[in-house]
Amino acid sequence: MTALPAELPALPDWTTPVIAPSLVVAPGRPFMPVYADDDWSLTPLIANPGAKRVCIDWSHFPDSFREEMRLAAWMMINTALPASVLVGHPAWHPRLGPNGIYDTVRRWNRFAHWLTGQGLSTLAACTADTFTAYAAHRARRPEVVRDDASRELVALTRLWAFDAASAAPAGVPMPPWQQYGIDDYLPAAPAVGGGENSREAIPEATMGPLLIWALRMVDDFAGDILTAQQDARRLTERAEHTAGTRESMARLARYLDQLVERGAPVPARRLKGEYQVSATYIAAQAGCALRQVSNHLRSERREGFRDYVRRHPGPCPLPTPVTGTVDGRPWAAALDFTEIPQLMRHLSTACFIVVAYLTGMRPGEVMALENGCCPEPNPPGRHLIYGRVFKGVLDQDGNHLSAGQPREVPWVAITPVVTAIRVLERIAPDGLLFDTAAHAIPRGRAATGRTIGFEAMRHRIEDFTAFASELALRLDRPQETVCADPHGAIGTARFRRTLAWHIARRPGGLVALAVQYGHLRTTMSAGYAARGRDGIHELLDIETARATADTLTTLHDDLTQGVGISGPAARRAIHAAAQAPTFTGSIRTHRQARDILGNPALTVYDNPRAFLMCVYNRDRALCHRLDITDAPRLDRCQPSCANIARTDQHADQLRQHAQALEKQAASEALPDPLADRLARRAEHLLGLADRHEHDCIALQEPPS
Structure with a gap:
């Protein structure tokens, strides 16, 4: 039997703690469940501020299996998997983290319900045939893929192991796959793997405007929003701390009566589809107590006033001057007291987008950043971000460390990221930059040591995209609305992959309106992110290799169809394209990427922005x-570079762009110097297209 921590007995009673005190890593004094509780919170095992808090609910288990599985779960929480079970499984961890424990017990629950349906009422009644039948049952379900089915069977292996190691085993038999191997009990393997490299990049039409508005929020609007938040807080404090007197009640009545006499709108907010009086704002304006507004409106003689409000709702403007502009135009006419909580929410979301996208950090790494993580360099130079890494961080026994560890090499921060961090430091001046207390409504509570959850941030990003599109339309910039992502919700985990995709494939595209990707790639590769644990350089290599393979495949297909090619590097391009058929299949690993990028004969990159x-x-x-x-x-x-090659498609694009420039140059509204410049540019592009037609070579005649 595996030894239990000294603080716990070999066999628990109803008052025994679920988690041994020596295993508690959560900061503060987390609630500690006891064995008899139906809800076992695993929060004491979680030190990662951004990790999801999970809880085992025993009320969902069949009565006949609950206590047998409860004891096995208690053993799994407090003891390591016996060494004999780990033989032949080098990837298994002796101890699971809280999410792994929760997932394993959830799978036990599913197994227990299936056993109940088979007429069994105890784990001792299971046989090898029972396990085989359950494995086949899960493998037949269309939604179950191989990886998920494997985790299901491994969970049952743990049930057997921890039951056998307990002081009162139920008698679970050894699953047959523990002896004969697991492959024969699983569905067929998929054609391609999953994970980070299989995520879809966010399309340009979505990512470009999204980043533009996120940067505007951080660079141009943040000062206005943060100042307005302070003004709104002062109004709120004035309303909450003003004493209610007869004089203040008279001021309130006079304030409201004057609005009605003038036919003026009443400060209101929209709530659940209806306009209601903004009591806090009115109390601050009238100089009365907040409760006096509520009492005044509840009086029967004010029923007519409530109808008036519904017919004459008005804004709650703050005195905050609007200084942020978009192309010289103020981004808002005024900032409204009732909109400040939502604007603060959008501002923190914009900061997350900027930091996550322009550093390549994983969401958990962004969420774990703390105040002071990006100090001013002394002497002046690159800004560095000091944070924590969580993925793949193990202790000496091979178990995951929930708290992670400081990143061996800091991240490099470009200017927009530094600006976003400075905004976050104003929002959350103590502790974590995304601490829930600093970003909650109302604000002002003490830091909690926990961050906004990933699911909450996903919703915030969707809300921000809607806000950005509405703002684009309001400012007459329909071209900057955020297009819907055809792959679904943007989420939090796709920014890293998208950054690599855009750097590798679109260095001059729409998103580059905000950031020079060539500079960003150089910064990331200049020694810091490239050397650090799990840096983004591997993802960049994979995306660059994929772009290269796609370019060579397209060029190979074009050349076989008789498309012409010209330029000083045309012969080298033809030689590289001849090897394109060897790239069938997806590039998913860094080793595959290195094989392509390390071959000097295959370094062909399409640059549609330069038509070459x-x-x-x-x-x-x-x-x-x-x-x-x-x-x-x-x-x-x-x-004039010797590495240039052009195809017939590039020549066609040159002519199309030249025609567009000629059309602009012919406009009478255009100043003559600018028209002459456009005309010369069009003439130059047409010359390049003509040179291509004169010099191009083709491998065969075009098909008739």
Whole structure:
């Protein structure tokens, strides 16, 4: 039997703590459940401020299996998996984290309900055939994939192991897959794997406007919103601390009567589809106690006034000056007292988007950032972010450390990220930047040491996209509305993959209106993020390799159809395209990416913004000056570079763009110098297209 911690008995009674005190890692004094409780909170095992809090609910278990599984769960929480069970399973952890424990017990519950349906009422009644039948039952379900089915069977192995290790075993037999291997009990393996590299990147039409508005919130609107929040807090404190007297009641009546006499709107807020008086705002304006407003409106003689409010609702403007602009136009006419909580919510969401997207951090790493994580460099130089990493952090026994550990090498922060962190430091001046207390409504509570949950942040991001689109329409910028993502909700975990996708594929695209991706890639690769634990450089390599493979495959198909190619690097491009058929299948691992990126004969990058392809050779590249890198700077393509190649499609794009420029130049509303410049640019592009037609070569005649 595996030894229990000294603080707990070998066999628990109803008052025994669920979790041994030596295992508690949560900050503060978390609630500690006892064995008899129906709800076993696992919060004491969680030190990660952004991790989800989970709770085992025993009331959902069948009565006949509840106590047998309760004892096995108590053993799993407080003891390590016996060493004999770990033999042959190097990836298994002796101890599960709280989410792993919760998931395992949830799977036991499903097994218990299935056993009840089979007419069994005790775990001792199970046989090897019972386990085989259950494995087949789960494997046949269409929603169950191989990985999930594997976790289901591993959970039952743990049930057997911890039951056998307890002081009062129920007699669970060994599952057959523990002896014969698990493969024969699982559904067929999928064609491709899952995980981070299988997530879809957020499309440009969604990510571009989303980032633009997030940056505007942080750079241009944050000062107004934070000042307005202080003004709103002063109004609230005035209303809450004003003593109710006869004089203040008279002031209130006079204030409201004057509004009605003038036919003026009454400060109100929209709640559940109806306009209601903003009592706090009116109390502050009239100089009365908050309760006096409520009492005044409840009086029967004021029924007519409530009808008046419904017919004449008005804003609650704050005295805050609006200084933020969009192309010289104020982003809001005035800031409303009732809108401040939502604006603060949008501001913190914008900060999360900026930090998560422009650093490549995982959501949990962003949520764990603390006040002071990005100090001012001394001497002046790059800003660095000091944070914690959680993925893959294990103790000496191979178990996951809930608290994570400080990142070995700090993240590099570009200017927009530093600005977002400074805004967050104003919102949350103590402790975690995303502490729930600092971002809750109402504010002012002490820090909790816990952050906004991932599910809550997902909802906040969806709300922010709607707000950004509404603001774009209000400011007559329909081109900057955030398009719906065809892959579903944006979530929190796709920003990292999307950043790598855009750096690798769209260095001059729509999103680059806000950030120079070439600079961002150089910053990330310049020694910090590249060397740190789990840096984004591997994801960048995978996305760059995928882009290269896609470019070569498209070029191969075009050349076989008779498409012409020209330029000083045309021969090298043809040679590279000949190897495209070897790239069938998806590139999912860093090793596969290195095999492609490490082959100098395959370094072909499409650059539609410059109407060309780069067949990259470091010694011939003109996009680099003093910087040392193994990737081209597609935002610096030079027309005289020896690495350029063009196809017929690029030539067609040159002509189309030239025609658009000629049309602009012909406009009478355009100043002559600008018209001449556009005309010269159009002439230059047409010259490049003509040169392509003169110099291009084709591998075969185009199909008739």
